[in-house]
Amino acid sequence: MPVRPFDNPSAPRPRLLVVDDHPANVQALYHAFAADHQVFVATSGTQALRLVREKHPDLVLLDIVMPGLDGHAVCAALKADPETADIPVIFVTAQNDERAETAGLDAGAVDFITKPINPRIVRARVKTHITLKQQADELRQLALVDGLTGVHNRRSFDHLLAVEGRRAARSGRPLSLLMVDVDHFKRFNDRYGHAAGDECLKRVVQALATVASRAGDLVARYGGEEFACLLPETGFGGALAVAASALERVHGLGIAHADSPTASSVTVSIGVATTDPQFAGDTAGLFALADTQLYRAKQAGRGRVVGATMERLDTLQGAA
Ligand code: GH3
Ligand code: MG
Ligand code: MG
Numbered sequence: 001m002p003v004r005p006f007d008n009p010s011a012p013r014p015r016l017l018v019v020d021d022h023p024a025n026v027q028a029l030y031h032a033f034a035a036d037h038q039v040f041v042a043t044s045g046t047q048a049l050r051l052v053r054e055k056h057p058d059l060v061l062l063d064i065v066m067p068g069l070d071g072h073a074v075c076a077a078l079k080a081d082p083e084t085a086d087i088p089v090i091f092v093t094a095q096n097d098e099r100a101e102t103a104g105l106d107a108g109a110v111d112f113i114t115k116p117i118n119p120r121i122v123r124a125r126v127k128t129h130i131t132l133k134q135q136a137d138e139l140r141q142l143a144l145v146d147g148l149t150g151v152h153n154r155r156s157f158d159h160l161l162a163v164e165g166r167r168a169a170r171s172g173r174p175l176s177l178l179m180v181d182v183d184h185f186k187r188f189n190d191r192y193g194h195a196a197g198d199e200c201l202k203r204v205v206q207a208l209a210t211v212a213s214r215a216g217d218l219v220a221r222y223g224g225e226e227f228a229c230l231l232p233e234t235g236f237g238g239a240l241a242v243a244a245s246a247l248e249r250v251h252g253l254g255i256a257h258a259d260s261p262t263a264s265s266v267t268v269s270i271g272v273a274t275t276d277p278q279f280a281g282d283t284a285g286l287f288a289l290a291d292t293q294l295y296r297a298k299q300a301g302r303g304r305v306v307g308a309t310m311e312r313l314d315t316l317q318g319a320a
Helices: 023-033 045-055 071-080 098-106 119-142 154-171 185-192 194-211 236-253 283-299
Strands: 015-019 038-042 059-063 089-093 111-114 175-182 218-223 226-232 268-274 305-309
Touching: 015 023, 015 045, 023 038, 023 119, 038 045, 045 059, 045 071, 059 071, 059 119, 071 089, 071 098, 089 098, 089 119, 098 111, 111 119, 154 175, 154 218, 154 226, 154 283, 175 194, 175 236, 175 283, 185 194, 194 218, 194 226, 194 236, 226 236, 236 268, 236 305, 268 283, 283 305
Parallel strands: 015 038, 015 059, 059 089, 089 111, 268 305
Antiparallel strands: 175 226, 175 268, 218 226
C-alpha cells in the first residue's frame, strides 16, 4: 500500500491556490498554510484561471464575491475544462446563507468555508480534500497501468486507440498498430517457471518501448504475453521498420528458450496494420487487421513480421 502523502516527509508539499481580492484575507490563508504547503496567490478570477493552468494546484481556495470574474464563474470554468475539472475547489466566503452555499456546491465545489476563517478548520478541510484527490488520482492511475510491466493496460489501450483513431480520421494522417505476441511462451513457463516468465515479459516490454519511442507512440499489454504498439502519424513503411527493430531487439535480449522450435532464445511474432488516407476512424477494423496479420506471422513460422494496410473503402463499392 503506498504511503499516504501527508504522512510521508519526503512527499512534495501539496500545492494550494488561494484566490481572494482582499489582501487581508489572502494573508490570513497564506499564513495558515505556508509552513507545509506550496501556496500560490491570485487576487482576481482571471489571474486565478491563469495560475491554475501554470501551477497545477492540488486544491483551490476560492473567494466568491470578486469584481470581474467572480468565484462561481471561475469554478464553472475550471469544471468545464477536462484538464482542470478534477481539481477540488473550496469556496471561502463571507456570505453565510444557504442559497450561496447551494449555488457554490452546484457549481462543482467540494466544500464551503465561511469568513472570518478559523485556521484549524480550514487546514483540516483542505487536508481531507487533498487526500481524497490524491487517492482518486492513484486509483485512476492503477486502473490504467499494467501491474507487471508498468505500461498501459488493455482498458487504457482501448481508450487511447479510440482517441488516436478519431485524431487520425480528422487529420488524414496515417495510424499504425503493431500486435506483438511472444512465441511458444507456454513452453517457456513450463521449462523456466512462472517467475522467469514474468521477468521475460518485463524485458520484452522494455525492448518494445525502446523502439516505439517517438512522442505519441505507446506500448500496452493487451493480455497475457500479447502487446500492442500504437504509432500515430506513422505510415506502413515506418511501422514495418519499427516492427523489424522490435523483432531484432527482442531476439537481441538473448533470453534462452531451449524448448522453442523457432529459435534458441525468445522471439516474438508481429502483426502490422496501417490505416489508409480515407480512414474513417474504424479502429475495430484496424485492430482486426493487425490481429489477422499476427495470426499469419504465427502460421508462417513465428519470429517474423507480417503486415497489411486497410483497404480503401471505394474498392469495396459495387462489389455486390
Ligand atoms: P504461440 O507461439 O502460438 O503464441 O504459443 P504460446 O505458448 O505463446 O501461446 P499460448 O496462448 O498457448 O500460451 C500463452 C502462455 O502465456 C500461457 C500462459 O501461461 C502464459 N502467460 C500469460 N500471461 C502470463 C504472465 O503474466 N506471466 C507468465 N509467466 N506467463 C503468462
Ligand atoms: Mg504466444
Ligand atoms: Mg498469446
